[in-house]
Amino acid sequence: MRSDPAGVGNPLRTDVMKFHIKTYGCQMNERDSNAAAALLERHGHAPADAEREADVVIVNTCSVRGKAEDKARGKLGLLIAGKTGRRGRLVGAMGCMAQRLGPAILEEVPGLDFAVGTHRLAALPFVLERAAAGRGPASDTAEDRPGRDKRRRHFRPGISAFVNILLGCNRACSYCVVPQVRGREWSRTVSNVVEEVRALAAAGVREVTLLGQSVMSYGRANAVCPDGCPSARGYTEPLPRLLEAVNAVAGIERIRFASGHPSGCAPELARAMAELPAVCEHLHLPLQSGCDRILAGMRRGYSAEDYRQAIRRLRAAVPGIAVTTDIIVGYPTETAEEFEQTRRFMDEIGFDNAFIFKYSPRPGTPAAEEADDAPAAEKRRRNQTLLDDQNRRNLAIHRALVGRQLEALVEGVSPRNERRWTGRTRTNKVVVFEPVPGLAPGSLVNVEIRQAWAQTLFGVVAGGAAKPESRHGSVA
Numbered sequence: 001m002r003s004d005p006a007g008v009g010n011p012l013r014t015d016v017m018k019f020h021i022k023t024y025g026c027q028m029n030e031r032d033s034n035a036a037a038a039l040l041e042r043h044g045h046a047p048a049d050a051e052r053e054a055d056v057v058i059v060n061t062c063s064v065r066g067k068a069e070d071k072a073r074g075k076l077g078l079l080i081a082g083k084t085g086r087r088g089r090l091v092g093a094m095g096c097m098a099q100r101l102g103p104a105i106l107e108e109v110p111g112l113d114f115a116v117g118t119h120r121l122a123a124l125p126f127v128l129e130r131a132a133a134g135r136g137p138a139s140d141t142a143e144d145r146p147g148r149d150k151r152r153r154h155f156r157p158g159i160s161a162f163v164n165i166l167l168g169c170n171r172a173c174s175y176c177v178v179p180q181v182r183g184r185e186w187s188r189t190v191s192n193v194v195e196e197v198r199a200l201a202a203a204g205v206r207e208v209t210l211l212g213q214s215v216m217s218y219g220r221a222n223a224v225c226p227d228g229c230p231s232a233r234g235y236t237e238p239l240p241r242l243l244e245a246v247n248a249v250a251g252i253e254r255i256r257f258a259s260g261h262p263s264g265c266a267p268e269l270a271r272a273m274a275e276l277p278a279v280c281e282h283l284h285l286p287l288q289s290g291c292d293r294i295l296a297g298m299r300r301g302y303s304a305e306d307y308r309q310a311i312r313r314l315r316a317a318v319p320g321i322a323v324t325t326d327i328i329v330g331y332p333t334e335t336a337e338e339f340e341q342t343r344r345f346m347d348e349i350g351f352d353n354a355f356i357f358k359y360s361p362r363p364g365t366p367a368a369e370e371a372d373d374a375p376a377a378e379k380r381r382r383n384q385t386l387l388d389d390q391n392r393r394n395l396a397i398h399r400a401l402v403g404r405q406l407e408a409l410v411e412g413v414s415p416r417n418e419r420r421w422t423g424r425t426r427t428n429k430v431v432v433f434e435p436v437p438g439l440a441p442g443s444l445v446n447v448e449i450r451q452a453w454a455q456t457l458f459g460v461v462a463g464g465a466a467k468p469e470s471r472h473g474s475v476a
């Protein structure tokens with residue numbers, strides 16, 4: 001039975017619509033697009049093979065930087081302009097920009113047929129059907145009720161899936177729009193998460209990434225959904241307990257979780273990472289800056305020394321753990337010398353990979369009240385300097401792996417070269433190899449590394465040693 005959370009009445013048009021979702025932003029948005037596709041399919045609509053064949057195109061938007069919003073606006077503009085040649089096509093927006101702007105998005109993006117915010121994903125089919133019935137542009141972003149959206153269904157999961165464990169964010173980093181658009185923290189219960197992971201494993205998923213903006217806060221904030229959602233009743237435990245429970249799900253070979261925070265890298269978590277066989281030796285631990293004055297201005301809640309200690313603890317427990325990070329350059333008042341501190345600190349830690357962002361003032365954040373004083377050219381220079389440093393570091397780290405055998409989870413044929421296959425190591429590095437008989441997506445193989453580029457490893461399958469039953473017995 002269909003409920004009608006948007007309160008928009010029965011749709012007039014009930015025929016099957018072919019939909020296509022274009023996703024911008026982070027893994028959480030990817031997860032939401034996947035959930036939206038599952039939801040639309042349950043309401044009788046069908047995925048289009050390609051965007052051009054779609055009756056309805058939905059852009060899942062990101063607000064984290066001005067440029068991310070520009071991209072979404074640009075894409076929406078093109079789609080709306082293209083509607084003249086496509087009678088009856090609908091264009092909609094979902095995600096963080098839709099949440100940030102609220103109903104005003106329908107005025108800011110003329111020609112937009114509908115919008116749903118991050119809190120109201122469950123209303124998507126109704127809002128869409130209302131627009132399809134010709135009842136005018138529709139939006140639903142107002143209520144903060146994550147519980148209405150159980151977000152448990154996946155749309156054709158592959159071998160790897162994202163699972164939300166902690167919605168929202170209670171931190172208040174000075175530059176960040178995410179708490180505005182994703183709301184307060186809310187942890188799903190262990191049993192609720194495990195139920196979803198079991199269903200994924202039964203559908204063939206071998207790797208799950210447990211998602212939360214500050215994922216190590218899992219279980220600390222309100223365990224019960226503020227909306228009284230029945231699926232949220234039960235107990236919520238700290239992250240190490242959840243990792244143990246997910247590790248016990250048959251068929252799940254690999255577990256990752258993102259993003260981390262230095263304050264959460266406690267001995268208990270390091271121990272869980274070391275002892276649970278499915279938990280991968282990889283952590284995404286955003287640093288943002290290596291300078292204490294800037295970190296304090298950003299309200300990140302740690303110093304460079306705290307970060308260093310967190311890494312020491314993890315490396316002592318999990319030798320060879322790969323650490324990746326995020327950095328912001330050109331934060332208000334960051335001097336060239338403070339930028340150099342970040343540079344040196346990155347070298348000291350020896351990150352396996354880094355995403356570098358130019359600071360972008362976001363409306364409604366405390367940092368946006370300060371002057372955005374780094375000239376564009378200087379931000380570009382700092383950005384490029386860190387990218388070049390990281391490239392060199394990547395290459396050195398990867399070259400040291402030549403000759404070693406690494407376990408790869410096979411993803412399938414390489415999108416760049418159909419004669420090759422790709423997979424990922426437990427440390428989250430992309431590895432490309434020649435196929436061998438019997439290879440299938442989802443199998444585990446040992447690959448001997450023969451060549452290293454900054455972003456890719458190349459190798460050969462060693463001894464055809466696929467071992468899908470390595471940790472949990474054979475997979476039903």
Ligand code: SAH
Nearest residue numbers: 175176213259286326327328357358359360
């Ligand atoms: N919750 C995650 C980050 C989510 S946003 C965490 O705190 O670890 C992903 C990254 O975007 C951040 O880590 C930060 O590096 C970058 N970012 C966020 N706001 C930004 C802004 N206003 N300007 C530039 N980069 C930003």
Ligand code: SF4
Nearest residue numbers: 169171173176178213
């Ligand atoms: Fe934003 Fe900070 Fe929360 Fe990450 S931890 S989402 S940067 S407020």
Ligand code: F3S
Nearest residue numbers: 025026062063064096
């Ligand atoms: Fe993610 Fe962008 Fe929203 S980073 S949480 S999609 S603002």
